[in-house]
Amino acid sequence: MIRNLVVLLFFVFSLYAQSDFKVLKRADAYMKTGSKSDQFRAYNDYKNIYLRSLMNSDDKLRKSSLEGIVKSGKKLHIDVKNYEDELETMASKKNKTTNTTTSSKQSKIKIKLSHKLKNISWLDSDQLVLRFDRKLRKNQINYFTLYDSKKHRFRYVFDIHASMLTKSQTLRKDGINRIKIAQYNPSTLRLVIENNEKVKVNFKIKSSKLIIKMSSTSKKAKKYIPNISNKPYTPKRTDRGKVIVIDAGHGGKDPGAVGYKGYREKVVVYKVAKHLKNILKKRGYKVYMTRDRDTFIKLSNRTEYANKKKADIFVSIHANAVEKNARYAKGVECYFLSPSRSKRAEEVAEQENSADMSDMNKYAKQSFLKFLNHAKTIASHKLAIDLQRGMLGSLNKHYKGVKDGGVREGPFWVLVGAQMPAVLVEVGFITHPTEARRLVNDNYRKKMAEGLADGIERYFANN
Ligand SMILES: [Zn+2]
Structure with missing residues (x-):
């Protein structure tokens, strides 16, 4: 379920839903209370805003957040020298270039806005x-x-x-x-x-x-696929020997989403994953599962496992859920991890890497750069498109009204740290009466797994 994962959002993205201004104000308020834990909260807020300011090229916000980092960091006896230096460089640059760059900046903005x-x-x-x-x-x-x-x-x-x-x-x-x-x-x-x-x-x-x-210029043109639901991809039997890690979401003490009639996500997604494994194995791939029974596995261990296995792709399988309006929310979706503004995000990584990262946890540190890898984001996006198309192609042949929820970008912790293209598949809403009934039906799950396998083959064939 999405919500479970969102709780564990990578800190950069934890602010997406809130306005930077609000967070800045909150941080300022924390600073005033004088308590040590509040100061630490403020420090973290400022750092988050700082990252956001880099991603958005917002110099004003960058300045405010840097000032906050320096002020709160000093109180907490954290080394903030790098931030201080940056603040100084910023101030001196501004003084030097204010007059000369105004005109060229304006003409650029004009085009950008118009x-x-x-x-x-x-x-x-x-x-x-x-x-x-x-x-x-x-x-x-x-x-x-x-x-x-x-x-x-x-x-x-x-x-x-x-x-x-x-x-x-x-x-x-x-x-x-x-x-x-x-x-x-x-x-x-x-x-x-x-x-x-x-x-x-x-x-x-x-x-x-x-x-x-x-x-x-080619004489034999490739077959045109006008409608993904009517013309599923017929896989070519190529590219064997690829390694695939399938991750069935949740497990053990974590049931994932509990939906219609008490159906549990961890059970449904495990069954889909198992079918997918069997199908891919039959087609000649090397396939591993992060869990092969009902057991609890920490999120970070899932991608670590895929890294260890040197997987070519990582596919995490989940089911969606809503709390309200369960009759309306349905559909299959694929998510990939994206920093959305990749070029800027690379700069963020570079800058943040050189600065103090002592308060980030070890795993976040390790995955930070990998997480912002542009080429991998593109590859994951492609994989997501192929998986989505595969699923819909297979399901639409046998079932009515399967909804295409689309391919989306999402800040999923379970994908962070994967060194290979990684996608999170939401096989449907376990809270929707029809979809839930289908999700506990093994034939439906098989068709779903076949579609996913087709999508994986299509991905390998094209990339
Ligand atoms: Zn889930």
Whole structure:
């Protein structure tokens, strides 16, 4: 169940739900009480805000939080010299550059604020049309190509000085492996066309539209998959010998979510995991389970186990639950761990690494960098998409009304620390009457596991 895990959120994300300002005010209030434990709370709050300020490039917030860290840290006799130095550097930089950079900063902000991606559509099936909310300029678009000789993959990249309102999107086109568009950094939108073979790419700007024409040079185009629910992926029998660690959520004294008619998450997810293991083994993979019976395992030990086994992927299986409106909440979902602004997050890691981390627990320290690894986040995202598609493809063939809850980013502690692509699958809501009845049905669980296995094979085939 999501809620159980959210309690254990990595501290960076623990603040996502609250406004930075509120937390700052709370920290200031803690400082005033004079009690030692409150001062420690304040210190932690300031550090969290500091990380957030780095991720959001918010210098004002960064300054306030640094001041707080220094003030509270000193009271607690924590070495805060690095933070002090940073505060000083910040102050001197500001004095030097205030006048000279104002104009260039303003022009950048102008573009950033003015151009938003409105929608994406196909024209004549080979032209992708990106419509923005206002006229585009040529110098807003940077087009370049990359060739990954190791993977034998061509990448055609458009960096557009603009923003999009939604999260990243993956588009499908006949004959092209992948087209992805995402906010690369706060001011750049990146569209990547990726293919095993060369693609002819042309583009033109037409007022507020960017029209990208692409045609695959390959004669035999890859099969187009128009609807994930009708056309499940038929796996190719390749890439054997991969190692998969399956993690059945909860166990032992931790039942996970308890739902409709008292059905327990730990039982349901174990059964799905077990089926998945058997199917994958039959298909020739090396498969391990973090638990092979009803036993309690600490979250951090689960990914540690996967690391030890040198797993290629880690799949944690859970069931969802809600407290209210149980009749409405349903659907299957896949989650991957993401720092959401990866480039900034890398800087966060770098900076935080050099600073005092003595009050973070050992595990958090270890996993911090791995957790913010951009390439792994992308791989996990891909795996999540394939798992989601696989599940829906298999279930929709046999059951009515299976809801696609989508692929999402989530701060799941159980995924933190995994050195390989890691996904958390929510197999459905154990609180929903229909879904719960299906989840305790072994045939349903088998179909679910088959879909997940297809998704895993698809992932290995493409990556
Ligand atoms: Zn769970």
